Amino acid sequence: MKKGLICIVILISFVLYGSPAHEVEWAWKAKRPQRIQDVFSHEVHKKVLQKEGFGCSTCHTMGVEIKDEKVADEMMKVSHASFFPGKETCHFCHYNPKAGNIGPDKCSICHSNVRDIQPANHNFDWISKHSVYSKGDPSNCESCHSPKFCEDCHKRRDVLPTQRYHDTNYIFVHPIDARADPSRCGQCHELGSFCDTCHREGGYEK
Amino acid sequence: MKSSLIPLIILFFILLPVGLSSKEEKEKEENPHREMVKDQLVCLDCHTKLPKEGETSPTYFLVDPPSETCLGCHSETEHVGIKEHEGRDAKPLPGDEKGKIACFTCHDPHPQGVIKGRVVYESDTNERSRRFVRLVVIPDIEKRTKKEVSSKTEREVYLRLPLSDNKLCMTCHEKLYETNWRRYILWDKFVPLFLY
Numbered sequence: 001m002k003k004g005l006i007c008i009v010i011l012i013s014f015v016l017y018g019s020p021a022h023e024v025e026w027a028w029k030a031k032r033p034q035r036i037q038d039v040f041s042h043e044v045h046k047k048v049l050q051k052e053g054f055g056c057s058t059c060h061t062m063g064v065e066i067k068d069e070k071v072a073d074e075m076m077k078v079s080h081a082s083f084f085p086g087k088e089t090c091h092f093c094h095y096n097p098k099a100g101n102i103g104p105d106k107c108s109i110c111h112s113n114v115r116d117i118q119p120a121n122h123n124f125d126w127i128s129k130h131s132v133y134s135k136g137d138p139s140n141c142e143s144c145h146s147p148k149f150c151e152d153c154h155k156r157r158d159v160l161p162t163q164r165y166h167d168t169n170y171i172f173v174h175p176i177d178a179r180a181d182p183s184r185c186g187q188c189h190e191l192g193s194f195c196d197t198c199h200r201e202g203g204y205e206k
Numbered sequence: 207m208k209s210s211l212i213p214l215i216i217l218f219f220i221l222l223p224v225g226l227s228s229k230e231e232k233e234k235e236e237n238p239h240r241e242m243v244k245d246q247l248v249c250l251d252c253h254t255k256l257p258k259e260g261e262t263s264p265t266y267f268l269v270d271p272p273s274e275t276c277l278g279c280h281s282e283t284e285h286v287g288i289k290e291h292e293g294r295d296a297k298p299l300p301g302d303e304k305g306k307i308a309c310f311t312c313h314d315p316h317p318q319g320v321i322k323g324r325v326v327y328e329s330d331t332n333e334r335s336r337r338f339v340r341l342v343v344i345p346d347i348e349k350r351t352k353k354e355v356s357s358k359t360e361r362e363v364y365l366r367l368p369l370s371d372n373k374l375c376m377t378c379h380e381k382l383y384e385t386n387w388r389r390y391i392l393w394d395k396f397v398p399l400f401l402y
Contacts, residue, residue: 041384041387042383058338061286062287066355072283079289081347
């Protein structure tokens with residue numbers, strides 16, 4: 001009897017967490033280091049960069065001088081910046097929408113919480129607002145998204161886009177996501193009217 | 207009056223480049239590092255005496271304390287990374303009076319040919335690496351510091367060991383700083399397999 005109950009509990013938890021729209025936040029994940037330099041591996045990069053003919057001094061550049069002044073304080077800032085590579089240096093290989101990525105391009109390799117790097121305006125009802133921004137300055141979108149990202153929705157001929165859909169059982173588990181983080185639903189759906197199509201005063205109509 | 211001035215002005219413009227180039231050449235000649243190859247007396251600019259073969263001293267027979275010798279001509283901010291290395295142990299390379307990193311830990315003040323059998327290296331990074339620094343790293347530094355910076359073009363930096371194959375850096379940085387990255391990457395790869 002007890003074994004059966006345990007099996008049912010495990011099964012239910014798998015169904016609940018099985019939704020691809022759900023961002024899994026296990027306890028171990030919270031312990032992940034927040035700083036990028038704590039997940040960086042010199043060992044891995046050394047092997048790759050040596051093949052490319054790059055040495056230590058390519059990323060930790062020593063041959064840099066300030067053009068206009070040589071004040072010690074200013075030099076310290078530049079020194080620190082040239083000694084510890086910035087995001088443009090990393091992104092040249094790992095995130096380069098224009099030239100293509102040479103290295104692995106999964107953002108979560110370095111950014112333990114991908115939502116930290118999400119722009120603030122990608123918020124409520126972003127799906128209906130995004131066209132105004134993208135038409136205003138397409139290069140802004142291209143700084144993060146490759147053209148394929150847009151084409152996935154805009155150029156496909158079949159009914160469903162390849163991304164941004166929920167599992168068929170999502171209607172049963174969506175309250176968990178909606179209560180945990182309503183802003184996440186709001187990225188695609190207009191929160192008031194979209195929810196109200198089913199949820200009206202006094203409960204469910206559908 | 208006017209007609210007598212014109213030839214003088216023309217002469218001035220003809221001789222100007224000659225004068226400028228001779229000034230540059232004079233500066234080049236005055237570089238004691240280059241001079242010491244030809245003239246042993248230049249050694250006494252920094253040293254108290256010319257040591258005999260095999261003779262050593264913890265102060266390298268220098269006039270000033272070893273940590274200050276280079277600062278007579280060079281700035282403390284000659285290039286980036288100096289402050290980051292300051293106060294760290296120089297071993298196995300030569301250090302200052304306290305055994306800490308000084309300019310001469312990485313740079314050999316004596317060009318090739320001054321000390322018998324000693325090899326001195328130039329900055330030998332390849333063109334590809336230099337281009338990456340120029341096109342990617344420098345703009346990145348400028349963006350973060352909001353300062354206009356440039357990469358040093360001089361290659362004659364008298365290094366004790368070559369930069370290629372990271373020999374100079376790896377003399378001290380034998381063991382590179384390593385993180386627990388495997389654990390996070392494995393978790394990221396395998397945990398979703400069981401969850402989705």
